[in-house]
Amino acid sequence: KEFYQEGIVDTKTKFWAQGMEGWKLMERIPQLKWTMLASGQSLLNESDMCALILDILIQMCDYYPSRDLITNSIIRPLPKIKRILNDSTCLPHLVQLLLTFDPQIVEKVVVLLNLLIQDNPMLTTFYMSGIFYFILMYTGSNILPIGHFLKYSHLKQAFRSDLEQTSQNKQNDLIYHSVLGHMLPEAMICYLENYGPEKFAQMFLGEYDQPETIWSNEMRRLMIEKIAVHLADYSPRLMSNIYAVYQYCNIPVINYPQLENELFCNQYYLRHLCDEKKFPDWPIKDPIALLKDCLQM
Template sequence: MKCMCLQAMTIVYGRYYEDIGPFADTKCIVQMLDRTVDRTERDRLVQFLSKLILHKRNVSEILEWNGIRILVDLMTLAHLHTTRAMVPAQSNVIEGAARTDAGDREWYYNIEQQGKVERKGPVSFQQLKELYKSGEINNKTKCWANSMEGWRCVGAVPQLRWTLAARGPAVLDESALAATVLDLLVTAAQYYPSRDEEDAVIRPLPKVKRLLTEPACLAHVVQLLLTFDPVLVEKVATLLYEVMQDNPEISKLYLTGVFYFMLLYTGSNLLPIARFLRLTHMKQAFRADQTSSDIMQRSILGQLLPEAMVCYLENHGADKFAQIFLGEWDTPEAIWNSEMRRMLIMKVSAHIGEFTPRLRANIAARYPYLAIPAVCYPQLQHELFCNMFYLRHLCDTQKFPDWPIPEPVQLLKDVLEAWRREVEKKPPSMTASEAYAALGLTGQRDEAAVRKAYYRLAQQYHPDKNPEGRDRFEAVNQAYEFLCSRNVWTGDGPNANNIVLILRTQTILFNRYSDVLAPYKYAGYPQLLSTARLEAGAEQLFAERDSAGLLPAACQLAHATALSRCVAVLGAATAPGEVAAAVCAHCARCFAVAAQFPACRELQIVYSDWIMNSCTYRYLKVVQVSPSSGTSFCHTDSVHTFFI
């Protein structure tokens, strides 16, 4: 009768809450929910609360009487839902090695015998059920599991209360119950925005968001992502987006593992997740790899996604990022496909795989954060990313002609910086073998072995437990950080293919955006000339090579930055000693020498009209106006040789 009355009240208040106004006994409903052990009553109370929050004034009563904690505890029951429909792509999820029953032993309990309390355990959740069924433990037996603040009676632990002590059939299954609670929390959070009408940040943070940000509540909300239920994942992402706006605790959010859990999701309803990532990924206070680019140092996603995907999220917004993440793309701005997503899922699954079985054994367990090694994508092994482009694709003018470059000046700066880094590239301070040795491992080992070795040694030598082990603890940390970074992939010196792409990119920029770049002084000549000299001095200059040579690209860039610019300023008043005249004279000599080779002559015939009209004509004009003798500007021999 009580449940039927609650159901009727839910229907009436849901339809006429504006006419009825605030519900005077919201406090009593929350207290009933906290005390009940009947599943039907529990579900009817939650449904009634989901209608009560339609009126904003009822929300404050729920907050005042600890309703948030009670509702979050009920949400965690979703991890026990074993009959949930599987997402078609969910078979990609890997949970690591299979765990035995011994691996699921999370629970301890006390038994009083002859006036003495004896501690038993650890036992698995299934064993605890059998002990309760046999009568060895009851509702008043004290028990404990990891992440619990202290020993509590069986009837006071949500997981045990609703699986061992509860009675009656449930109206809602565990997933539907969690979805109802999430809707309730999302509505409550939206009532209290983080900014006022003038777009000023509100402080202190609204109470509902402050309560949901507390570590105990936040961890349980985040870990619902591991149910992989599309409805729950979408609602969790929406709730987190509402709670984290202008939240001063946002910088510590990564410790919950939320970024791992979201990228582990295999569904296609990614827009709420993308919006959350866009809001939070650049605001985490984590320790970054200092050798990577600026955006990769600032983004928590730098260890998980290629730099192009992080830039795409930042530059193009959540909608476009979700579209790219779900598709097959091979463009100058994005290289991403289902195989790369599958690899990401496998790497993250292997990293957190030991936690998911624990969560099913103890739904209140909390994820212990550990940085993940940077994910290496074989598809990007030979790619060079700079600014917001893969330079190999950007330089492929046949496949991607006139690909838009929004900021050519910034791209030029970034390319020059990439050139400097490539030329000055040195071997890393530590080798992979040294890092493995510091962790007590021999030979190259998989990530699971590295992670276990790090956990073991970090606990053994932690200064709080072993004051004399600080040096060893720091060495272990340094080794693990190195193995997690991208330094472990880099070569020992400059990569010629990368330098060729850098040179070609600059040529494209000066050919397409000469007007935009004209006001700026080109700063790459020292490296350009150095590259050209080294390449020209190589013994096998004209030998067949697997990769394109640096010299053609360097000369092409020299033409784009120097010759075409100098020819344009030649005139009747040009003095013999001016830079423009000297550059053109030297280039004419180059043409003359190159004309002695058949292949070069064929190219010169192709470009003869341009050379004749723009270069030679102006050169000869200057010769006629400024005749001289001896070692002078007038090098008619070079010009004559070129024409012959």
């Protein structure tokens, strides 16, 4: 900005940054065009304009569903609007809007993503955009759309190599197959699968200490901190260069101190399950499967 004010650079100066296809004139780079060159009074601020654009994209995706409304048959090829949004030049930047942490924008982005992932043949690679990191870092309370997104997509990510899939004998291990396995406790993933996004959203926002789930705001804060450390300088870098694209790197397993002395089996914490005073007659979904898993531990 100082160089521009001093006349060292002008609208015809070419710039390049990570994520850009090549050198571009200053007036052709939106981030510089609207923050430095634009003058006058804007009709909308950045957040309102973003929300309006997202509303338009949501409506367009609604107009072109992925399934036939009468026969429920999958439509191929994927509708054009979804192919465009699914492209590597668009999807990463759409996902990065989650890092604004603006409740209105985050909710609209997730609603749009929920429309985009339906019967999407490229869904298995969505994890590469960092979406599961960004989405779990969100600190707001309007997470029901997030619950729907996680429920539909977390087991459909091809984040493990073919060698890992064949060398590991964990066919029935939910946490192994879920892309959330390194971030959330196994009990939370089981709860998402067993009870659906509505119950999961309620659990995720609350404080629970029971046979099926141990979760608290403190554990959520720890998870967010660990993910933020893993992302390192990406968020600050994105603020200075909106073209920057996240380069996926698998996060180490997050260990929760609250669970150090807990034994989780099947879908229950055994200490709580055996506590008949606090949790009398707690329903066991599949007693035989629980017994088998206990014997195999």
